[in-house]
Amino acid sequence: MKLNIKDYANKDIIRFLREYASLTQKDLAKELKKNVRTIQRYEAGDIKIDLDVIRSICELCDVSLTIESKAKDTKKES
Secondary structure: OOOOHOOOOOHHHHHHHHHHOOHHHHHHHHHHOOOOHHHHHHHHHOOOOOOOHHHHHHHHHOOOOOOOOOOOOOOOOO
16 A cells, blocks of 8 residues: 555544554554553644654554655756
8 A cells, every 4th residue: 555644644644554454542552562542642643753653553554654855856967
């Protein structure tokens, strides 16, 4: 599955990935070694989500994470 994260808020991505993997908030919390309340706060947008946490969630959900640069190609042709 390819998911363009610029089309979603982080909180929506976390919930989408969790539900895609058929995980409850409790399941995800256990896998990430986090408190259930922390997962709830991620999904509510109350706290920022660290990139490492997003990577871990992607691994759990069997989803590839690709980060593309917004910078234009600066290579000069010879």
